[in-house]
């Protein structure tokens with residue numbers, strides 16, 4: 001595997017490649033990331049991964065400085081997955097001057113759910129993803145469904161800017177007890193780790209209620225948040241949305257069997273976890 005930090009050198013290596021498959025990451029790789037690499041390999045060749053902890057998507061009180069950086073271990077894992085190039089730019093490589101141009105996702109998609117609780121997050125994500133796409137010029141890029149809203153926003157961005165990059169969705173990789181794998185799980189104490197699967201259980205409970213015909217979504221959301229609250233969680237949201245555009249379903253949508261997804265974000269101690277489940 002070649003490890004490249006310079007944009008020009010990356011382009012030299014990839015010139016003429018027509019089926020590059022790309023997996024952008026912020027490092028601290030776990031089995032979930034590795035499943036994205038395997039999916040990328042099915043959809044293209046060569047596989048390029050990136051590791052870059054993107055300052056633009058962290059809020060002032062978020063964990064940019066303490067975000068886990070485990071470069072050497074990450075390199076070993078990617079080598080085993082047959083990744084051809086690891087693009088690992090420094091901040092200077094990607095932002096030789098301050099990044100003043102920004103991608104601005106539309107309000108209805110970018111300022112709801114995660115966007116409501118992490119202002120500017122999706123502008124930071126889409127700006128770096130567009131820039132990484134410009135560096136790698138992939139024909140496909142793989143994003144996990146764990147970050148459901150991110151996946152949808154990146155997909156819409158690629159479509160609206162007519163980028164030549166097809167966005168592929170990878171299923172969420174879960175531990176045996178149901179907890180979605182995430183780099184932030186390593187912040188959990190052992191008691192918190194034992195409690196953490198309750199988030200996915202709560203999503204399953206909501207999904208089962210909807211499937212069995214419970215149509216009062218506000219009551220379901222309220223109940224699920226209250227139940228998690230009683231267990232010591234601080235939920236930001238548990239929200240049933242339309243898969244098509246992540247907007248709340250109307251009564252008519254519910255009656256017509258609109259395809260739904262339930263999304264959640266909640267703090268357990270100091271760690272904020274997110275998860276979702278298609279209904």
Ligand code: PAF
Pocket residue numbers: 024025026052054057125128129147150
């Ligand atoms: O999902 C992530 O790890 C990040 O948001 C991404 C897509 C690598 C952009 O920094």
